[in-house]
Amino acid sequence: MAFLADSLKRIKPSATLAVTDKARALKQAGRDVIGLGAGEPDFDTPDNIKQAAIKAIERGETKYTAVDGMPELKAAIVRKFKRENGLDYQPNQITVGTGGKQVLYNALMATLNPGDEVVIPAPYWVSYPEMVALAGGTPVEVATTMESGFKMGPEALDRAITPKTKWLILNSPSNPTGAAYTRDELKALTDVLLKHEHVWVLTDDMYEHLVYDDFIFTTPAQVEPKLYDRTLTLNGVSKAYCMTGWRIGFAGGPVELIKAIATIQSQSTSNPCSISQWASVEALDGPKDFIPKHNKVFKERRDLIVGMLNQAKGIHCPKPERAFYVFPSCAGTLGKTAPSGKKIESDQDFVTELLEAEGVAVVQGSAFGLGPAFRISYATATAALQTAGERIQRFCGNLK
Numbered sequence: 001m002a003f004l005a006d007s008l009k010r011i012k013p014s015a016t017l018a019v020t021d022k023a024r025a026l027k028q029a030g031r032d033v034i035g036l037g038a039g040e041p042d043f044d045t046p047d048n049i050k051q052a053a054i055k056a057i058e059r060g061e062t063k064y065t066a067v068d069g070m071p072e073l074k075a076a077i078v079r080k081f082k083r084e085n086g087l088d089y090q091p092n093q094i095t096v097g098t099g100g101k102q103v104l105y106n107a108l109m110a111t112l113n114p115g116d117e118v119v120i121p122a123p124y125w126v127s128y129p130e131m132v133a134l135a136g137g138t139p140v141e142v143a144t145t146m147e148s149g150f151k152m153g154p155e156a157l158d159r160a161i162t163p164k165t166k167w168l169i170l171n172s173p174s175n176p177t178g179a180a181y182t183r184d185e186l187k188a189l190t191d192v193l194l195k196h197e198h199v200w201v202l203t204d205d206m207y208e209h210l211v212y213d214d215f216i217f218t219t220p221a222q223v224e225p226k227l228y229d230r231t232l233t234l235n236g237v238s239k240a241y242c243m244t245g246w247r248i249g250f251a252g253g254p255v256e257l258i259k260a261i262a263t264i265q266s267q268s269t270s271n272p273c274s275i276s277q278w279a280s281v282e283a284l285d286g287p288k289d290f291i292p293k294h295n296k297v298f299k300e301r302r303d304l305i306v307g308m309l310n311q312a313k314g315i316h317c318p319k320p321e322r323a324f325y326v327f328p329s330c331a332g333t334l335g336k337t338a339p340s341g342k343k344i345e346s347d348q349d350f351v352t353e354l355l356e357a358e359g360v361a362v363v364q365g366s367a368f369g370l371g372p373a374f375r376i377s378y379a380t381a382t383a384a385l386q387t388a389g390e391r392i393q394r395f396c397g398n399l400k
């Protein structure tokens with residue numbers, strides 16, 4: 001339709017939200033559907049956080065706040081970065097948005113000119129290349145492999161950088177693979193960035209607290225302090241604090257960039273929800289004992305689903321140590337015929353037929369830049385996950 005802007009031609013809707021919507025519609029139509037598409041913890045927001053929000057409402061904290069976050073929340077974020085990441089930021093180096101998603105979007109809008117390149121290791125979170133394109137930039141994907149643990153090495157990063165590169169977007173632990181860089185692996189990447197002074201790093205640390213086994217989380221500005229002046233450290237409360245619906249994300253970075261982000265926010269959405277901001281102060285400053293408890297459950301679920309997937313015919317699933325996703329290959333199912341009579345020629349076909357035949361909603365790997373594979377979010381009730389695993393095994397066993 002000629003009325004719509006050309007920028008829409010550069011992007012496609014989020015595949016993860018599309019799967020979630022389809023699963024919801026099938027459920028409403030009476031189908032028995034297990035949704036493993038959405039990347040959100042099934043645990044409820046902890047009670048102390050809810051109470052902080054209720055008290056904020058009762059105190060009348062229901063007005064506009066400072067555009068990019070109220071001082072009390074910025075102070076809590078400054079404490080968080082110091083305590084958990086060893087990073088020193090001043091309040092004027094902090095921005096708060098309506099989810100990490102908005103902060104990321106504003107940062108790209110604030111910095112990209114037409115032709116600017118952004119290096120994105122694949123598989124990636126679906127929104128990175130689309131946001132880059134929407135902001136007028138050019139996403140430059142760097143493919144990784146299952147064999148390399150879905151991690152980008154320093155040589156591949158070096159090769160991807162050109163004089164037009166503005167950002168590297170790093171996401172560790174990763175959505176969709178659960179891969180995470182160790183301190184040494186991160187140092188190898190930051191060493192490359194030291195050679196290229198025009199490249200900034202946008203590190204998406206959203207899954208920082210979702211690490212199992214003995215993994216120690218680190219972030220680029222901590223590993224290489226010389227990069228501090230060209231790093232935007234992005235984080236939020238959605239995943240670790242079970243607050244996806246509250247919509248609070250934040251970042252620390254150089255003052256000039258933080259100001260530019262605030263300018264964009266001031267002319268678009270203004271401040272994030274005042275009540276959610278008060279809840280986030282409690283999340284960041286309050287007790288965190290539920291995090292290891294949740295992680296223990298996530299780890300058990302990961303072991304369950306990885307074991308079940310590896311027993312499904314044609315599926316191969318590596319075991320990630322972080323986040324709440326697995327990213328198995330479905331290469332062994334290609335060329336086979338589904339119960340509907342349709343031949344499976346791609347991971348898109350695989351997920352469509354799986355949903356049709358067995359009512360299990362997963363997302364095709366190609367949406368994240370690497371196929372044939374699919375992503376499962378195991379942040380769902382253990383019993384449902386067990387049933388989903390059985391259905392996937394049955395579906396794969398029935399392929400002819």
Ligand SMILES: Cc1ncc(COP(=O)(O)O)c(C=O)c1O
Pocket residue numbers: 039098099100101102125171174175204206236237238244247248249
């Ligand atoms: C890698 C990654 N970054 C950022 C976000 C955005 O999180 P939010 O906008 O809920 O803070 C998500 C959510 O799915 C994510 O997976």
